[in-house]
Amino acid sequence: MYAADILDLCYDDNKENTIKFLHEKSILYHDQQSLVLIDDLCSKTLVSSDCMQSYMNTKWYGTEFHQNKNFIWEILICLVCICPILLFIPIIHNRIFQRNKFDTNGYNFWSKITNKFELFNRFYHGNAVIRFHYNMASYTAFLILFSYTILFDYFPLNIYKEKRSNIYRLPIPLTEIILHIFLASIALEEIRQVFIINNEVF
Numbered sequence: 699m700y701a702a703d704i705l706d707l708c709y710d711d712n713k714e715n716t717i718k719f720l721h722e723k724s725i726l727y728h729d730q731q732s733l734v735l736i737d738d739l740c741s742k743t744l745v746s747s748d749c750m751q752s753y754m755n756t757k758w759y760g761t762e763f764h765q766n767k768n769f770i771w772e773i774l775i776c777l778v779c780i781c782p783i784l785l786f787i788p789i790i791h792n793r794i795f796q797r798n799k800f801d802t803n804g805y806n807f808w809s810k811i812t813n814k815f816e817l818f819n820r821f822y823h824g825n826a827v828i829r830f831h832y833n834m835a836s837y838t839a840f841l842i843l844f845s846y847t848i849l850f851d852y853f854p855l856n857i858y859k860e861k862r863s864n865i866y867r868l869p870i871p872l873t874e875i876i877l878h879i880f881l882a883s884i885a886l887e888e889i890r891q892v893f894i895i896n897n898e899v900f
Contacts, residue, residue, distance in 0.1 A: 701741075702744045702747040705747050705749045706747050706749055708749070709747075709752070713752070717756075719732060720736075736750070759825065759827050760825035760827070763794060763795060763825070775794065775828070776835075778794070778821065779831045779835055780835065782821075785821060786817075794821070795817075795820060836880075839880075840877075840884075844880075846873060847873050847877050851871045851873055
């Protein structure tokens with residue numbers, strides 16, 4: 699509890715230096731970072747401190763997004779994940795992002811195009827919340843496609859004279875091909891996660 703109070707006092711005095719302190723290595727604890735020590739303690743009081751909450755929010759949401767996050771903000775994030783073209787609408791990207799730092803004095807065509815691509819870069823780069831929404835959307839789409847394929851398309855070939863697709867020279871439906879791609883991507887992702895965990899352990 700004392701550690702949480704001291705951490706909050708330091709955070710109130712200087713936020714940037716306190717966040718940097720969390721990454722500093724301690725000689726007394728075998729060059730372990732403060733974050734690792736806090737994780738090992740499993741202290742709910744320490745984790746719920748203002749400093750740690752601010753740090754975790756920064757890691758989760760990134761530094762680009764607007765600080766005033768509510769249900770409408772979450773809905774806009776989901777809509778942009780489903781349809782990225784919505785990011786071109788000024789009302790939406792001004793509500794999502796914290797500030798539009800890519801505004802330029804010139805109003806020529808190329809500067810506008812550059813600003814639009816920078817919006818996509820800010821939206822997709824290094825934000826855990828975006829990866830979370832995309833994973834949820836991908837798994838939902840996979841379950842819907844899997845259910846549809848199993849219930850309606852996955853029949854023996856000989857029922858439809860060796861063809862289950864209306865497309866010329868395509869023996870299986872397009873939905874089943876997409877489902878196989880989904881399964882292959884999930885398998886590759888699981889293999890990648892296993893290698894990452896093994897590299898972190900050893």
